Amino acid sequence: VTNSVRKSICRNTTPDLHEPPTCLPVSCSQMDSKEHANHKLNFNIKFTTASHFLFLSFLHSDIDECLENNGGCDHYCRNTVGSFECSCQKGHKLLTDERTCQDIDECSFERTCDHTCINYPGSFECLCNKGYILYGLTHCGDIDECSINNGSCEHGCINTQGSYECVCPPGQKLHWNKKDCIEAVKCLPNGKPVPRAQLTCTKSGGAEVCSLSCRSNALFLADSENSYTLSCGVPVQPGKAPQKRNATAALPTCADTLAPPIKQKARFKIKDAKCHLRPRQFPCTDDCQVTFVNLKCDSSKKRRRGRKSPSKEVSHITAEFEMEMKEEEVSDSCNVDCVRERMKQKLQSAMRTLRKSINKQQFYIQFSGTEYEVAQKPSRVPEGAETCSTGQVLRDGKCVSCAVGTFYSGEQEQCVQCPPGTYQDTEGQLSCEPCPSTEGQGITGAKNVSQCGGQCSAGQFSADGFRPCQPCPLGSYQPEPGRVLCFTCGGGLMTRYEGSVSFRDCEAKVHCAPGHYYNSSTHRCIRCPAGTYQSEFGQNYCITCPGNTTTDFDGATNVSHCKNQLCGGELGEYTGYIESPNYPGDYPSNVDCVWTINPPHKRRILIVVPEIFLPIEDECGDVLVMRKSALPTSITTYETCQTYERPIAFTSRSRKLWIQFKSNEGNSGKGFQVPYVTYDEDYQQLIEDIVRDGRLYASENHQEILKDKKLIKALFDVLAHPQNYFRYTAQESKEMFPRSFIKLLRSKVTRFLRPYK
Secondary structure, eight states: HHHHHHHTOOSOOOOTSSOEEESSSSSEEEEOHHHHHHHGGGHHHHOHHHHHHHHHHHHHOOOGGTTTGGGOOEEEEEEEETEEEEOOOEEEEEEESSSSSEEOGGSSSSSSSSEEEEEEEEEEEEOTTTTEEEEEETTTOOGGGGGTTGGOOEEEEEETTTTTEEEEEEEEEEEETTEEEEEOOSSSSOOOOOOOHHHHEEEEEEEEEEEEEOOOOOOOEEEEEEEEEEEEEEOOOOOOSSOOOOOOOOOOOOOOOOOOOOEEEEEEEEOEEEEEEEOOOOOOOOOOOEEEEEEEEEEEEESSSTTTOOEEEEEEEEEEEOOOOGGGGSSSSSOOHHHHHHHHHHHHHHHHHHHHHHHTOOOOEETTTTEEEEOOOOOOOOTTTOOOOOOEEETTTTEEEEEEEOEEETTTTEEOOOOTTEEOOOOTTTEEOOOOOOSSSTTTTBSGOOOOOOOOTEEESSSSSSSEEOOOOTTTEESSOOOSEEEEEEOOOOOOOSSSSSGGGGGOOSSSOOOOEETTTTTEEEOOTEEEESSSSSOOOOOSSSEEEEESSSBBBGGOOOOSSSEEEEEEEEEEEOOOOTTOOOOSSSOOEEEEEEOTEEEEEEEEOOOOOOTTTTTTTTTTEEEESSSSSSSSSEEEEEOOOSSSEEEEESSSSSEEEESSSSOOOOOEOOOOOOOOGHHHHHHHHHHHHHHHSHHHHHHHHHHHHHHHHHHHEEEEEGGGGGGGOOOHHHHHHHHHHHHHHHHHHHHHHHOOO
């Protein structure tokens, strides 16, 4: 019996790399798990002699360990001849005790999600930052809000990364709702004066002390640890008389158009100081009003002369000031030019005083009643102490920006909710913005201007966006609150009733299905062009695909149809990977991707294909091929046009590799992500011996190793740089890999190194 079993050992030769041979005492065949489970029933056909009958009886007496307590397996148990094997549900991995299943934390891998990753038992989810949308399962692309009904802007719309902004024609400026355009006037529609920034300079103990008070329209941005930018006030946008568009609202009139402002820009240098806002406890008085200030502070270390001299912190402040010309000061004795010159001299004088105060480090900025030093001498931070930038607080050991609806209080050194009558729609700010409405106080912690209260509801409008309001007349609609106009349906279409809130309330001639938009000029449904989609019924626009994605066809109905066509991958000298476009989402049609791997001198290439998803239904229209060069007759290492969920490892048959992936316009699939490593060619025999051994793929446990990104990275790290082996202790190796896998590798390495002993 023993001899007959030994004679049955198969040589590792198979035309299909993904299906290594399975060796049985009677024959060699490539069987799936079901055939493995039933192979004992085949023996009664093969054996007839008495000795073989005894062997068959032994097999039939095998104990099924899975019947008792599931074999001790957490998830699945599969009985084998004389033993059993545990395996895990998708999204879990088997630990080295070969019994316990543990959730795979996909969020711990590199490049799992573009933005935020949330791990769940057996799965994970990717989330995108505000202004971005998910595509390809893990990627985040910028939303082109301007393609969605022009961003609801009255006039023009400009898309930006993660956001967008509405723009107005000359002579007009944005309304507080940041969507509508109103005349560029000196005061708000309700008669309140435009909030100013206050630049105050006084003498204290013979030294000039300047303070900038920011009452509204403040924006603070911590660019980096050594740099920040802040703006205060509203810049003047002078222009000609506004060109009114065909809207249902009347623009408010409040004062004359502003004259051109007086501008001054200066750059100040502060020695031995670092850019960092820190609360100051001394109040100051208001003195000089400026319309708008933009200030940037950045620090750098400058080496002193001499090798042993420590580096010195140097900060630069770039300040831009706008000062409004006071036309009421014009008189017979001093005309407009005279007043302008006086204002200019006053601003220049203030800048000279400001320079003195900055040189003495006596310049402060006031937010919400708290003054902040612009820059100070670097302070020593105790070891282990975590310090956060201004606008951030420490939570669970991490610096987190104050959320929307709150502001950072320098006095309390914590995030404080915006009081009623104010709001904050940006993270990490030092103050809250006053609500534009004089009616009502709003709520505590208002996150945007719409929570201030008193606004016109959707389907309504007014001259300033606040009550009292009028319903949108027939033939118009307004989907947002706080607007000063309603949008017309176009094409002479009417709405079913007044106060409509959507284009779908317009009585269109036809009701367009998803993937189409309604053309008000032709009164027809038009298919969304390639690169756009529409998932809703009855809309009059199509949404542009996020980021650099596009669709395979026109008439797309979902953002999932948007695919990135760029061929991805990292091709390094020692390790890297190739992946199908849009991975792990479905790859696009009609792509032609080419990669080349050119390893360093005396190195060879090892490739692992964990899994690959190429639909075979379209007769090999989608193909991945690896060969020596682009010539079809060159040596081919690997070629496939179908799906394999079993992993395979193999060495390149040529020193260089030319890799191509082509898809047609038929079916699509998840595609692939294939890692590779280059290794010293002296180990060629050892590597080939390992990857060609069927035991490497025999158990599901071993297969999962080749699919585990962390384990593959560790293996590749050692193969690329053998000295890195000593980074891993014996205990770490035992915890990473099952005993059977370590035993397999140890036997190979020992046999390979034996001649050198």
